Amino acid sequence: MGVTFEDDICFEIVEREKREVRQKVRLQMRVGLDLCVLGLISLTVIDTPGYGDTRGVEKDAIVSQKLFDLFSSKDGVHEIDAVGLVVKASENRLSDRLRYIFDSVVSLFGKDLEENIVALITHSDGIAPKNVFHALEAANIKCAKNEKNQPLHFLFNNSQTTEKTEDNEFGLETAWRVTNRGMGRFGEFLKRSKPQTLSKTVDVLNERIKLAACIHKLQDRITSIELKMTEINQIKEALQNHKEEMEKNKKFTVEVDEVYKKKQQIGGGMWGLVFYEAAVCCTVCEENCHYPGCTMAWSPSDCVVMANGHCTVCTGQCPVSDHVKENWIYVTKTRKVQITEEEMKKKYEMSKSESRKTGNFLDSLQREMKSLTAEQNKLLDEGYQQVLKLEQNALNVD
Template structure:
């Protein structure tokens, strides 16, 4: 049970439900929030919710070590009305013994602060804390953040609007690093165009002076965010030492630090009151569209690979048929060894992991294609997969029903084998493939028709993928992050081979805008993923 010796009596009820971490000036208490989990989701709540109370929702994103956890505690204390003279400090974020290069937050957590029994707050506060990007445990963890946020946005118990997206940065930076650029790009790619006016810089470890270097760094990096009347990025300043012991030597400086943070939070609060919340239905649309785009491109890569394998096999078989043409005419049972392209099932690593994630592949049993692989972790069944829309798949060739799909720990792969066939057997095969033409042709003519059909399929697949990119460009603040950088390269290469100059120009324009905005940040992270062996095979 906590004691009240150094705390204002107005917090006695709160303190009685908290754990004393440190006695002194200030006395530090760990709040004991109510913990709820919804699959992979974690929500921590303190106080009692009033349905009619105004709520402010903040999404915090930043590099590991920028002080997000301390900032969350400061926001909570301000909402609770804690003053310097109260000599008390509350923590809602649990301390974890980890290095400064390893994130203190390992999952997306939502903190909610409502009214207390003896204290009515000016508004309730919801803070979405994302894992620190780019820590030492590997950049592949960063790729899960958008998926976890999408789960929150879609959940009935989750978050459906945001007042501000806070990009947490240290006051000491004078350039936006590749890692920070990657963070910002990842966040912006989550949202539609309507979120830009809600994105602000939350500058930590500040002494309260004008952050000239930080603002210049944001300008150079061309970070899209809200702007003030001077056309500067909107920013708010915070210090990170409210919890430090107030010794005689440090009390003056710590009081100044308190005032810096108090002023920053008040200004931030005013900004949120003037700027309306953004509904997240558009964000869900962007995230699902991006997931469908990624799956479409991956599926496209596999289909084109299969087409090219078939073309290679047909060219080889054509040479074989020409070589043994006379023998096959004389003897109907004469067999030749030809190449046959087929599909096989290949086991993959998968299964349940974390809190409710199920890693596997959604495949179509009709088209025999991989519709969502890799990064298919949220859905437990095909009908819940992001590639499904209106009960049908957006990825496979025939756009089959969800019920024609399975989610398992295997994928389809294309292979080629040697088989012996007679001319009649080969002719039957290709006539079946070209049955819709209604024409009877020689075997060599059928081979040429099959080549033409495959080329037409390749063109159709490319057009479908291109349209996905165009649609995403129309609804997203940023059209792409790490993975779509590679997708654009792939599309540009194939459109150049096709000779479509207009689409090549459009795709190259999108790529140029990305490169100008990100200064190589996305590619830097993507290179790390490639080095770690995490990049999808077939894209490289």
């Protein structure tokens, strides 16, 4: 802005008071970059460092969660003028990592943002990079199109920091002109494009959170069913071995792997003045209704998995009052226990006459298995319905 090729300095921070300026610069780098040039432009740039991190997809989930928090926070960002996908002009196919990053970013937004997604092409010589267009098309990247039905794009060549010499001045000037024209055209696009509110995007992110919670719950339910099946098979085998004792109403004891829930501490706590990372759990169902990823809610009533005063995830859709937000979760465990016939009768609410009949006892166990399986099918259906909602609203369902 207001800089020419002949200028030796493009941008400079004057440190009058080093500590104060450094703190200000660090703050700007954390929450975005506010530029006010001659009172004419106010621009907020949101960078997304960390996608495709080699430490695993968990780090990507943190980036997505922070963007969701930024978009849904009262004091956050509520509309977007443009989403820029940065790609080198030399790319003739998107690498798996770059495609994963683009898919991850695009999947955050609603379908109404497609016309605001553009390609920012770096290391450009000023010629239309048809190979990049083919690469974006082959990867099925959703973005705005120009009048030639090409991805809407802007060209840049960031060579401004290279020292000028007699040998490279011509090349640097060409790079400057490419960047200056690209920046000018991008500025014109920002002026004429219609900012999109992020209400649909927040809805998409909410659906993804609910789907993730449903999947975590489903995984826990599958584990519980497998462990319960082991317990039932152990009891069934024991009953066969003690059939004679049962028929004679003699007392006996069997050893089984009993399934139970235990609280386990997790990391979390407050970071900044807005975010509180912990798990929302139901103390009645002993289920983790929103974990991981619950950061914006200060209490269970503020959590996105709550609706009309009830939980949309836990088994009985329990009221909010049955939930807590704490730095622990429920985990499913097993322990070896000795169980007597009387304890079995009490546990499975059988009468004395029923306990003499092995078949009736197993029927009681099988009814519990059916109940668990029915809940698993219900969770599968809920997950499917959430995927259908994403297909209606999300720019990228995957």
